[in-house]
Amino acid sequence: MTTSTRAPLPTPEQDVQRDLVAPILDWYDEHARDLPWRRPEATPWSVLVSELMLQQTPVSRVLAVHEAWLQRWPTPAALAAEPSGEAVRAWGRLGYPRRALRLHAAAVAITTEHGGEVPADHAALLALPGVGEYTAAAVAAFAFGQRQVVLDTNVRRVLARTVTGTELPPRSLTRAERDLGAALLPADPPTAATWSVAVMELGALVCVAERPRCEQCPVRDACAWQLAGAPSYDGPPRRVQTYAGTDRQCRGRLLAVLRETEGSVDKARLDVVWDDDVQRERALASLLADGLAVLTDEGRYALP
DNA sequence: CAGCCGTGGGG
DNA sequence: TCCCCAAGGCT
Structure with missing residues (x-):
């Protein structure tokens, strides 16, 4: 066949389409989990x-x-x-x-x-x-098949590794990440939507935060992080969220009592689940303030 | 914008 | 045991 014009040199966008987007779409087609909210009838x-x-x-x-x-x-x-x-x-x-x-x-x-x-x-x-x-x-x-830049923790991690070459994304969402997400998004809305869920799935199943399963990765050969020798994260230390002994744990204990009880409970029922009086009262007050609990006219506690 | 907000499973 | 962290949002 004859062509009137020589094929243009591939643009960076076309490289990305070939090396990243297409393989991930193919991988998703084969490995996607069957989740209720993904079914056609959802x-x-x-x-x-x-x-x-x-x-x-x-x-x-x-x-x-x-x-x-x-x-x-x-x-x-x-x-x-x-x-x-x-x-x-x-x-x-x-x-x-x-x-x-x-x-x-x-x-x-x-x-x-x-x-x-x-x-x-x-x-x-x-x-x-x-x-x-x-x-x-x-x-x-x-839900609606629109073309949207979907940036969750999975997508951000996959893009950080495959494109940027870092093990983990920045602590907070940056302009550069939004631009990157927009640049990678396929033009066709249905394909864009599938791409978004596909990258998320790759991040959830393969390109996970700890011990990524790179041997299963469809874009390992194109991954900037791999090509750079998989350097470990060198940013500021990630804050470890403490839980034991916190107000959060106390709130959880209190709310569990309310959840398991039909109707209202006497305050004594709440007092027994947490020793520290000051912290318990503070936690209970915060639950009331959040609207997660209510104080009844009889001085008892219940779900709203 | 840093800190806060639950819970449980895996390494 | 302890540590990490899992499809964020709100103030």
């Missing part, structure tokens, strides 16, 4: 619920709670019709229970302001309680 509400639950919480612990949640509240309106305390109770031990409150508040907002339908618009999603930049982009992409 509703935007199911996706939104999953995203809130997955914030800082592993998939393995989300699965059962997500299923029970969707069974009980298949629509935002169904959840909005119940007291927020029921959301907190059904949240179980997923952690960060304020997320349950935010999800309930989001359900109320969706019901009252969006006719009961999860909005598809990024700005409208962002306005929902508990929905930040990441979650808004994720829902727009995964």
Whole structure:
């Protein structure tokens, strides 16, 4: 065949498409987990619920709670019709229970302001309680197939390694990372959405934070971090989050009592789960302030 | 923007 | 045991 023009030299974008994007899309096609919120029949509400639950919480612990949640509240309106305390109770031990409150508040907002339908618009999603930049982009992409830059901890780590050549991304999201994410995003919206979930999956299953399974990685040969000899992270030390003895642990103990109790409890029931009086009172006050607990007219405590 | 907000599994 | 950290958001 004859061509009237010589094929142009590959641009950097085309190199990236060939070396990074295509292999990761192929890898995802073969290795993607079958997760409920990824199935074709998954509703935007199911996706939104999953995203809130997955914030800082592993998939393995989300699965059962997500299923029970969707069974009980298949629509935002169904959840909005119940007291927020029921959301907190059904949240179980997923952690960060304020997320349950935010999800309930989001359900109320969706019901009252969006006719009961999860909005598809990024700005409208962002306005929902508990929905930040990441979650808004994720829902727009995964529930509605939009072309969005989705930058979660997995994506940031994969891009840091494969493109930037560092073991870990910066502590906070940088302009450079946003630009990089935008530059890599395929032009076609459905492909872009798949790309976003594919990079996340690679980060979750292969390009993990500790002991990455590089031997399984589809882009190992193109990985800047590998090509640089896999230098270890040299930034400022990452803050280790202490937990034992903290207010967080104390709040968790107190809320567990309320969660396991139908109705209200006497304060003595709370006093026995934490020895330090000062810390316990402070934690209880913070739960009340957060709206995770209420004080009844009888001086007892309960979920809202 | 640094600090805070839960919980449990794996190495 | 202890340490790391897992699809962030909010103030």
